[in-house]
Amino acid sequence: MKLISVNIGEPKDIVQGNGICRSGIDKRPVAGAVQVGRLGLSGDHILSKKHHGGPDQAVYLYSLDDYRAFDSAALLPGNFGENLTVQGLESADVRVGTRLHFSAVVLEVTAPRIPCVTFAAHVGEPAFVKVFRQMRRPGLYTRVLQEGEIGAGEDFGLEAGPADAPTLGELFELHYNKQASRAELERALSAPIAVRTRQDYSERLSALG
Numbered sequence: 001m002k003l004i005s006v007n008i009g010e011p012k013d014i015v016q017g018n019g020i021c022r023s024g025i026d027k028r029p030v031a032g033a034v035q036v037g038r039l040g041l042s043g044d045h046i047l048s049k050k051h052h053g054g055p056d057q058a059v060y061l062y063s064l065d066d067y068r069a070f071d072s073a074a075l076l077p078g079n080f081g082e083n084l085t086v087q088g089l090e091s092a093d094v095r096v097g098t099r100l101h102f103s104a105v106v107l108e109v110t111a112p113r114i115p116c117v118t119f120a121a122h123v124g125e126p127a128f129v130k131v132f133r134q135m136r137r138p139g140l141y142t143r144v145l146q147e148g149e150i151g152a153g154e155d156f157g158l159e160a161g162p163a164d165a166p167t168l169g170e171l172f173e174l175h176y177n178k179q180a181s182r183a184e185l186e187r188a189l190s191a192p193i194a195v196r197t198r199q200d201y202s203e204r205l206s207a208l209g
Contacts, residue, residue, distance in 0.1 A: 001088030007078035092169030097161030104148030112138030
């Protein structure tokens with residue numbers, strides 16, 4: 001498995017419906033090594049901190065293997081707002097708690113990406129939220145277990161997560177399944193999922209009584 005590019009986002013105005021929002025989703029590949037800290041990549045910008053970023057969603061990865069399923073020549077590294085574009089895995093198959101070992105950085109998988117209207121506006125397709133949902137290739141949100149520098153061209157390895165932890169594909173489907181059972185929610189909550197995801201599932205579990 002290989003790290004294809006490291007991508008940094010600068011604040012940018014994006015036309016969204018009849019208005020304009022400012023976002024750091026437009027991420028572009030950068031040369032050289034980049035420092036990865038507890039809250040993400042040095043120089044990267046996250047503007048909507050209520051919904052994005054934080055220690056449990058510090059670094060977002062997307063793979064060329066997933067990109068190719070969209071069958072579009074316009075899709076380039078960073079186009080889905082990922083910090084790291086990688087090759088050699090498909091995100092839906094990766095379990096929560098899986099660790100990615102780079103030369104100096106260790107990341108732990110915490111959650112799938114749930115598409116939003118800003119994402120659709122960024123790629124220039126109003127219906128892209130629905131397309132992304134149907135493709136079931138969410139990418140990987142991760143927390144940083146070991147800080148350090150990271151650079152394009154590195155090889156990396158996977159350390160498997162708990163065997164009973166859900167895959168990102170399963171968590172992605174669980175987000176949309178509003179009739180999920182207590183057992184499904186409890187299984188997700190037993191895994192090292194991101195805090196926002198945990199809050200959502202905890203509230204849904206409480207609502208079951």
